[in-house]
Amino acid sequence: MHLAEPAYPPSRKAPLVWAIGAAIPWMFxxxxxxxxFMVDGRVPWLHMLVAAGTVVGAVVSVVVAPLWRYRVHRWDLDATAVYTRSGWLVQERRIAPISRVQTVDTYRGPLDRLFGLANVTVTTASSAGAVRIVALxxxxxxxxxxxxxxxxALGAEDAT
Incomplete structure (x- = not known):
């Protein structure tokens, strides 16, 4: 098993999808x-402080995080293992041996379908949980x- 860094990035559309997904709660x-503010405009400095916090939070969530995630997220696959690297603030690297694979699933949420993306989940016989390859x-x-x-299917071992 090689320990090289995973080579493949998510789709180029991933940062846009992640940004839109992050923007929706900020709109609320x-x-x-x-x-x-319309109901109770008595303390304008407090409204301005909360609005400034909202702007900073929205910029980080909608602009910075999706671009950073795109730079970090990588995946790879060979005959021995599935490799992933994910996160943005906290990064995780996972290596799942093929001999431990139990199921392979795809997931497409509404934004994924709109932009032609899918996520692959590789469930393994591991207490660490599934390995996810996102935004393909x-x-x-x-x-x-x-x-x-x-x-x-080529492996003779049972992953249980």
Whole structure:
């Protein structure tokens, strides 16, 4: 088993999808603050302080985090293992031996479907949980699932 860094990034559309997903809750926060200001505008300095915090939080969540995640997230696959690196503030590197693979699933949320992306989850016989390869173009995800299925089928071992 080689220990090289995973080579493949998510889809180029991933930062946009992650940014939109992060922006949705911030829109509710902005709307709630606007209602709060209209209902009770007696303490303008407090409204400004909360608004400034919202702007900083939104910029970090919607701009910085998706771009940083894209720079960090990587995946790779060979005949012996699935390799992933994920996170942005806290980073995690996972290596799942093919002999431990139990199931391979895909997941596509509403934004994923809108942008033609899919996520692959490789469930293993490990207490650390599943390995996730996120934000792949659908055709890439389909090829990864097919390849994992083919490789796992060649193994004589049972992953239980």
């Amino acid at each position: 926060a902005v709307a709630a603050q606007a209602v709060w 173009d659908v055709d890439v995800a389909d090829r990864v699932v097919a390849r994992l299925t083919d490789i796992a």
